[in-house]
Amino acid sequence: MKRREFLKRVAKSFFLLLSISIVPLISYLYPYRKKEKTFKYFPVTEEEELPERGLKRVDLFYERDGRRISSNVYLVQSSKGLIALSPVCTHLGCIVKWSDTKREFLCPCHGGRYDIEGRVVGGPPPAPLTRLPIEMREGIVYVGLKV
Amino acid sequence: MGKVFDWLDSRFGIKEPHKRFLQRPIPQGLNYSYCLGGAAFTLFLISAVTGLFLSIYYVPSETEAFRSIVRINDEIRFGRLMRGLHKWSANLLIVFIILHTLRVFISRAYRPPRELNWIAGSLTFVNALASGFTGYLLPWDQKAYWATVVGTSMAGTVPFIGRGLLFLVRGGPDVDGITLIRFYSLHILFLPLFMSILLWAHFHMVKKQGISGGL
Secondary structure (H helix, E strand, O other): OOHHHHHHHHHHHHHHHHHOOHHHHHHHHOOOOOOOOOEEEEEEEEHHHOOOOOEEEEEEEEEEOOEEEEEEEEEEEEOOEEEEEOOEOOOOOOEOEEEOOOOEEEOOOOOOEEOOOOOEEEOOOOOOOOEEOEEEEOOEEEEEEEO | OHHHHHHHHHHHOOHHHHHHHHOOOOOOOOOHHHHHHHHHHHHHHHHHHHHHHHHHHOOOOOOOHHHHHHHHHHOOOOHHHHHHHHHHHHHHHHHHHHHHHHHHHHOOOOOOOOHHHHHHHHHHHHHHHHHHHHHHHOOOOHHHHHHHHHHHHHHHHOOOOHHHHHHHHHOOOOOOHHHHHHHHHHHHHHHHHHHHHHHHHHHHHHHHHOOOOOO
Protein backbone atom coordinates (compact mmCIF):
# COMPACT_ATOMS: atom_id res chain seq x y z
CA MET A 1 0.00 0.00 0.00
CA LYS A 2 1.23 3.41 -0.87
CA ARG A 3 1.76 5.88 1.90
CA ARG A 4 -0.81 8.24 0.38
CA GLU A 5 -3.44 5.47 0.33
CA PHE A 6 -2.64 4.54 3.89
CA LEU A 7 -2.98 8.11 5.13
CA LYS A 8 -6.24 8.51 3.26
CA ARG A 9 -7.60 5.45 5.02
CA VAL A 10 -6.42 6.70 8.38
CA ALA A 11 -8.17 10.03 7.77
CA LYS A 12 -11.34 8.28 6.63
CA SER A 13 -11.49 5.97 9.61
CA PHE A 14 -10.91 8.96 11.85
CA PHE A 15 -13.97 10.66 10.41
CA LEU A 16 -15.94 7.41 10.68
CA LEU A 17 -14.98 7.21 14.33
CA LEU A 18 -15.99 10.83 14.76
CA SER A 19 -19.45 10.07 13.36
CA ILE A 20 -20.11 7.94 16.46
CA SER A 21 -20.26 11.18 18.42
CA ILE A 22 -23.69 11.78 16.91
CA VAL A 23 -25.07 9.54 19.69
CA PRO A 24 -23.94 11.68 22.63
CA LEU A 25 -24.82 14.82 20.68
CA ILE A 26 -28.43 13.77 20.20
CA SER A 27 -28.65 12.59 23.77
CA TYR A 28 -27.28 16.00 24.81
CA LEU A 29 -30.04 17.70 22.85
CA TYR A 30 -32.75 15.41 24.14
CA PRO A 31 -34.56 17.44 26.79
CA TYR A 32 -33.96 16.41 30.32
CA ARG A 33 -37.05 15.33 32.22
CA LYS A 34 -36.86 16.63 35.73
CA LYS A 35 -37.42 14.06 38.39
CA GLU A 36 -39.79 15.88 40.70
CA LYS A 37 -38.62 15.47 44.24
CA THR A 38 -41.54 14.71 46.50
CA PHE A 39 -42.07 16.25 49.88
CA LYS A 40 -41.01 14.22 52.85
CA TYR A 41 -42.81 15.13 56.04
CA PHE A 42 -40.95 15.60 59.30
CA PRO A 43 -42.59 15.89 62.71
CA VAL A 44 -41.40 19.19 64.13
CA THR A 45 -43.52 20.04 67.13
CA GLU A 46 -46.80 19.44 68.93
CA GLU A 47 -49.84 21.45 68.08
CA GLU A 48 -50.14 22.68 71.64
CA GLU A 49 -46.68 24.13 71.57
CA LEU A 50 -47.39 26.38 68.62
CA PRO A 51 -47.16 30.07 69.46
CA GLU A 52 -50.41 32.03 69.54
CA ARG A 53 -48.74 34.98 67.90
CA GLY A 54 -45.35 35.47 66.26
CA LEU A 55 -43.16 32.58 65.28
CA LYS A 56 -41.31 29.55 66.51
CA ARG A 57 -38.07 28.16 65.20
CA VAL A 58 -37.90 24.38 65.05
CA ASP A 59 -34.85 22.26 64.34
CA LEU A 60 -34.97 19.03 62.41
CA PHE A 61 -32.52 16.44 61.25
CA TYR A 62 -32.43 14.11 58.32
CA GLU A 63 -30.00 11.78 56.58
CA ARG A 64 -28.66 12.31 53.11
CA ASP A 65 -25.93 10.21 51.53
CA GLY A 66 -25.26 8.73 54.95
CA ARG A 67 -24.65 12.13 56.50
CA ARG A 68 -26.73 13.66 59.23
CA ILE A 69 -27.94 17.06 58.15
CA SER A 70 -29.43 19.55 60.54
CA SER A 71 -31.85 22.12 59.31
CA ASN A 72 -34.52 24.37 60.67
CA VAL A 73 -37.81 25.94 59.67
CA TYR A 74 -39.85 28.79 61.05
CA LEU A 75 -43.48 28.26 61.99
CA VAL A 76 -45.30 31.56 61.73
CA GLN A 77 -48.79 32.50 62.88
CA SER A 78 -49.72 34.74 60.00
CA SER A 79 -52.92 36.61 59.30
CA LYS A 80 -53.99 33.65 57.16
CA GLY A 81 -53.16 30.92 59.61
CA LEU A 82 -50.05 28.88 60.26
CA ILE A 83 -47.27 28.93 57.64
CA ALA A 84 -43.87 27.26 57.56
CA LEU A 85 -40.97 29.23 56.11
CA SER A 86 -37.74 27.78 54.80
CA PRO A 87 -34.73 29.69 56.16
CA VAL A 88 -32.89 29.46 52.82
CA CYS A 89 -32.38 32.95 51.42
CA THR A 90 -33.74 33.16 47.88
CA HIS A 91 -30.76 35.26 46.81
CA LEU A 92 -27.84 32.87 47.06
CA GLY A 93 -28.97 30.27 49.54
CA CYS A 94 -27.51 31.41 52.84
CA ILE A 95 -29.49 30.66 55.99
CA VAL A 96 -31.49 33.61 57.28
CA LYS A 97 -32.01 34.25 60.99
CA TRP A 98 -34.95 35.85 62.77
CA SER A 99 -34.03 38.99 64.64
CA ASP A 100 -36.30 39.66 67.60
CA THR A 101 -35.18 43.26 67.91
CA LYS A 102 -35.68 44.16 64.26
CA ARG A 103 -38.73 41.92 63.78
CA GLU A 104 -37.27 40.72 60.46
CA PHE A 105 -35.48 37.74 58.94
CA LEU A 106 -31.93 38.86 58.18
CA CYS A 107 -29.55 37.21 55.76
CA PRO A 108 -25.93 37.33 56.99
CA CYS A 109 -24.43 37.15 53.50
CA HIS A 110 -25.67 40.12 51.51
CA GLY A 111 -28.12 41.84 53.81
CA GLY A 112 -31.36 40.39 52.49
CA ARG A 113 -34.33 41.29 54.72
CA TYR A 114 -37.73 39.62 54.97
CA ASP A 115 -40.73 40.41 57.15
CA ILE A 116 -42.34 37.88 59.48
CA GLU A 117 -44.33 36.29 56.65
CA GLY A 118 -41.25 35.99 54.45
CA ARG A 119 -41.91 38.90 52.12
CA VAL A 120 -38.83 40.76 50.92
CA VAL A 121 -38.43 44.15 52.58
CA GLY A 122 -34.89 44.93 51.54
CA GLY A 123 -31.64 43.73 50.01
CA PRO A 124 -31.00 41.59 46.94
CA PRO A 125 -33.44 38.63 47.32
CA PRO A 126 -35.52 38.19 44.14
CA ALA A 127 -38.38 36.31 45.81
CA PRO A 128 -39.98 35.80 49.24
CA LEU A 129 -38.89 32.95 51.50
CA THR A 130 -40.19 29.60 50.32
CA ARG A 131 -43.33 28.39 52.09
CA LEU A 132 -43.29 24.73 53.02
CA PRO A 133 -46.38 22.53 53.24
CA ILE A 134 -47.72 21.73 56.69
CA GLU A 135 -49.72 18.74 57.85
CA MET A 136 -51.37 18.15 61.21
CA ARG A 137 -51.85 14.58 62.34
CA GLU A 138 -52.94 13.57 65.82
CA GLY A 139 -51.82 16.80 67.40
CA ILE A 140 -48.41 16.76 65.79
CA VAL A 141 -47.21 19.29 63.23
CA TYR A 142 -45.41 17.91 60.20
CA VAL A 143 -43.46 20.06 57.73
CA GLY A 144 -42.69 18.87 54.21
CA LEU A 145 -39.14 19.19 52.87
CA LYS A 146 -37.83 18.19 49.47
CA VAL A 147 -34.87 16.07 50.49
CA MET B 1 -19.70 7.02 1.02
CA GLY B 2 -17.38 7.74 -1.90
CA LYS B 3 -20.09 7.16 -4.46
CA VAL B 4 -22.55 9.47 -2.73
CA PHE B 5 -19.88 12.12 -2.49
CA ASP B 6 -18.95 11.69 -6.18
CA TRP B 7 -22.61 12.07 -7.16
CA LEU B 8 -22.89 15.27 -5.16
CA ASP B 9 -19.58 16.57 -6.39
CA SER B 10 -20.33 15.95 -10.07
CA ARG B 11 -23.05 18.58 -9.61
CA PHE B 12 -21.53 20.74 -6.87
CA GLY B 13 -17.92 20.63 -8.05
CA ILE B 14 -16.18 21.45 -4.81
CA LYS B 15 -13.48 18.80 -4.96
CA GLU B 16 -11.48 20.22 -7.85
CA PRO B 17 -10.84 23.75 -6.52
CA HIS B 18 -9.94 22.33 -3.12
CA LYS B 19 -7.62 19.73 -4.56
CA ARG B 20 -5.30 22.53 -5.52
CA PHE B 21 -5.23 23.62 -1.91
CA LEU B 22 -5.16 20.31 -0.12
CA GLN B 23 -2.92 18.43 -2.53
CA ARG B 24 -0.08 20.75 -3.34
CA PRO B 25 3.66 20.36 -3.27
CA ILE B 26 5.30 21.46 -0.05
CA PRO B 27 8.93 22.46 0.30
CA GLN B 28 11.64 20.15 1.59
CA GLY B 29 12.70 20.18 5.21
CA LEU B 30 9.34 20.54 6.89
CA ASN B 31 8.63 18.74 10.16
CA TYR B 32 5.77 18.23 12.57
CA SER B 33 6.12 21.71 14.04
CA TYR B 34 4.48 22.87 10.82
CA CYS B 35 1.29 21.17 12.03
CA LEU B 36 0.89 23.47 15.02
CA GLY B 37 -1.22 25.96 13.09
CA GLY B 38 -3.48 23.16 11.87
CA ALA B 39 -3.75 21.87 15.43
CA ALA B 40 -4.79 25.35 16.58
CA PHE B 41 -7.41 25.48 13.83
CA THR B 42 -8.75 22.07 14.86
CA LEU B 43 -9.05 23.33 18.44
CA PHE B 44 -10.88 26.39 17.16
CA LEU B 45 -13.34 24.12 15.34
CA ILE B 46 -13.89 22.03 18.47
CA SER B 47 -14.58 25.09 20.60
CA ALA B 48 -16.90 26.45 17.90
CA VAL B 49 -18.94 23.24 17.72
CA THR B 50 -19.12 22.70 21.49
CA GLY B 51 -19.98 26.40 21.88
CA LEU B 52 -22.92 25.96 19.50
CA PHE B 53 -24.20 23.13 21.64
CA LEU B 54 -23.68 25.00 24.91
CA SER B 55 -25.68 27.95 23.58
CA ILE B 56 -28.73 25.69 23.48
CA TYR B 57 -28.92 25.57 27.26
CA TYR B 58 -27.08 28.69 28.37
CA VAL B 59 -29.24 31.65 29.40
CA PRO B 60 -27.38 34.98 29.35
CA SER B 61 -29.30 36.72 32.10
CA GLU B 62 -28.28 38.01 35.48
CA THR B 63 -30.62 35.71 37.36
CA GLU B 64 -30.46 32.63 35.13
CA ALA B 65 -26.87 32.42 33.88
CA PHE B 66 -25.33 30.58 36.80
CA ARG B 67 -28.36 28.32 37.20
CA SER B 68 -28.20 27.35 33.54
CA ILE B 69 -24.53 26.45 33.91
CA VAL B 70 -25.33 24.27 36.92
CA ARG B 71 -28.07 22.65 34.85
CA ILE B 72 -25.69 21.91 32.00
CA ASN B 73 -23.20 20.46 34.47
CA ASP B 74 -25.52 18.36 36.59
CA GLU B 75 -28.63 17.55 34.58
CA ILE B 76 -27.92 17.56 30.86
CA ARG B 77 -26.50 14.32 29.54
CA PHE B 78 -22.90 14.84 28.43
CA GLY B 79 -23.30 18.47 29.51
CA ARG B 80 -20.24 18.36 31.70
CA LEU B 81 -18.26 16.80 28.87
CA MET B 82 -19.46 19.52 26.50
CA ARG B 83 -18.37 22.25 28.89
CA GLY B 84 -15.09 20.47 29.50
CA LEU B 85 -14.38 20.22 25.78
CA HIS B 86 -15.23 23.89 25.31
CA LYS B 87 -13.02 24.95 28.19
CA TRP B 88 -10.02 22.81 27.31
CA SER B 89 -10.14 23.39 23.57
CA ALA B 90 -10.24 27.13 24.28
CA ASN B 91 -7.31 26.92 26.67
CA LEU B 92 -5.27 24.75 24.33
CA LEU B 93 -6.15 27.02 21.41
CA ILE B 94 -4.21 29.82 23.09
CA VAL B 95 -1.29 27.47 23.81
CA PHE B 96 -1.17 26.20 20.24
CA ILE B 97 -1.42 29.67 18.72
CA ILE B 98 1.61 30.66 20.80
CA LEU B 99 3.51 27.51 19.73
CA HIS B 100 2.57 28.13 16.09
CA THR B 101 3.74 31.74 16.41
CA LEU B 102 7.05 30.55 17.85
CA ARG B 103 7.50 28.14 14.93
CA VAL B 104 6.80 30.92 12.43
CA PHE B 105 9.18 33.21 14.28
CA ILE B 106 11.99 30.67 14.54
CA SER B 107 11.69 29.58 10.90
CA ARG B 108 11.58 33.25 9.88
CA ALA B 109 8.39 32.67 7.92
CA TYR B 110 7.15 36.17 8.74
CA ARG B 111 9.49 37.81 6.23
CA PRO B 112 8.27 39.30 2.92
CA PRO B 113 6.01 38.53 1.19
CA ARG B 114 4.31 37.12 4.31
CA GLU B 115 4.27 40.19 6.59
CA LEU B 116 0.54 40.68 6.15
CA ASN B 117 -0.11 37.08 7.11
CA TRP B 118 1.91 37.59 10.29
CA ILE B 119 -0.36 40.54 11.04
CA ALA B 120 -3.49 38.49 10.31
CA GLY B 121 -2.16 35.79 12.63
CA SER B 122 -1.48 38.32 15.37
CA LEU B 123 -5.03 39.63 15.08
CA THR B 124 -6.25 36.03 15.33
CA PHE B 125 -4.32 35.71 18.58
CA VAL B 126 -5.82 38.93 19.96
CA ASN B 127 -9.25 37.71 18.89
CA ALA B 128 -8.71 34.38 20.68
CA LEU B 129 -7.64 36.19 23.85
CA ALA B 130 -10.72 38.43 23.65
CA SER B 131 -12.90 35.34 23.28
CA GLY B 132 -11.25 33.88 26.33
CA PHE B 133 -11.80 37.04 28.36
CA THR B 134 -15.46 37.46 27.39
CA GLY B 135 -16.16 33.75 27.82
CA TYR B 136 -14.72 33.78 31.32
CA LEU B 137 -17.54 36.01 32.58
CA LEU B 138 -20.35 33.83 31.25
CA PRO B 139 -20.58 31.26 34.11
CA TRP B 140 -21.51 34.28 36.25
CA ASP B 141 -20.04 32.93 39.47
CA GLN B 142 -17.88 34.80 41.96
CA LYS B 143 -14.64 33.97 40.17
CA ALA B 144 -16.00 35.08 36.81
CA TYR B 145 -17.50 38.22 38.25
CA TRP B 146 -14.42 39.43 40.09
CA ALA B 147 -12.07 38.44 37.28
CA THR B 148 -14.10 40.68 35.00
CA VAL B 149 -14.23 43.49 37.55
CA VAL B 150 -10.43 43.40 37.81
CA GLY B 151 -9.86 42.81 34.09
CA THR B 152 -12.10 45.59 32.88
CA SER B 153 -10.85 48.04 35.49
CA MET B 154 -7.49 47.90 33.71
CA ALA B 155 -9.17 49.71 30.85
CA GLY B 156 -9.89 52.50 33.31
CA THR B 157 -6.17 53.17 33.77
CA VAL B 158 -5.65 54.29 30.18
CA PRO B 159 -4.69 57.99 30.26
CA PHE B 160 -7.37 60.52 29.32
CA ILE B 161 -9.90 58.11 27.80
CA GLY B 162 -9.80 55.52 30.61
CA ARG B 163 -13.08 56.40 32.27
CA GLY B 164 -14.99 56.49 29.00
CA LEU B 165 -13.37 53.24 27.88
CA LEU B 166 -14.30 51.51 31.13
CA PHE B 167 -17.88 52.68 30.76
CA LEU B 168 -17.93 51.39 27.19
CA VAL B 169 -16.50 47.97 28.06
CA ARG B 170 -18.83 47.42 31.01
CA GLY B 171 -21.85 49.11 29.47
CA GLY B 172 -22.21 51.08 32.69
CA PRO B 173 -20.29 52.03 35.81
CA ASP B 174 -20.36 48.49 37.25
CA VAL B 175 -20.16 44.91 36.03
CA ASP B 176 -23.79 43.78 35.98
CA GLY B 177 -26.39 42.16 33.75
CA ILE B 178 -25.68 44.61 30.95
CA THR B 179 -22.02 43.63 30.95
CA LEU B 180 -23.05 39.97 30.83
CA ILE B 181 -25.22 40.45 27.72
CA ARG B 182 -22.48 42.55 26.12
CA PHE B 183 -19.82 39.92 26.71
CA TYR B 184 -22.18 37.15 25.61
CA SER B 185 -22.91 38.89 22.33
CA LEU B 186 -19.22 39.53 21.71
CA HIS B 187 -18.36 35.96 22.66
CA ILE B 188 -20.84 34.17 20.45
CA LEU B 189 -21.48 36.61 17.57
CA PHE B 190 -18.88 39.31 16.98
CA LEU B 191 -15.66 37.53 17.85
CA PRO B 192 -16.42 34.24 16.03
CA LEU B 193 -17.38 36.28 12.98
CA PHE B 194 -14.12 38.25 13.08
CA MET B 195 -12.25 35.00 13.74
CA SER B 196 -13.78 33.36 10.65
CA ILE B 197 -12.87 36.31 8.45
CA LEU B 198 -9.34 36.45 9.85
CA LEU B 199 -8.80 32.72 9.43
CA TRP B 200 -10.14 32.81 5.91
CA ALA B 201 -7.65 35.60 5.11
CA HIS B 202 -4.88 33.69 6.90
CA PHE B 203 -5.47 30.51 4.88
CA HIS B 204 -5.97 32.42 1.66
CA MET B 205 -2.53 33.93 2.04
CA VAL B 206 -0.98 30.58 2.93
CA LYS B 207 -2.47 29.21 -0.26
CA LYS B 208 -1.34 32.12 -2.43
CA GLN B 209 2.13 32.50 -0.98
CA GLY B 210 2.81 28.85 -0.26
CA ILE B 211 4.59 27.53 2.81
CA SER B 212 7.98 29.03 3.38
CA GLY B 213 10.84 26.59 3.03
CA GLY B 214 12.30 24.87 6.07
CA LEU B 215 15.35 26.17 7.83
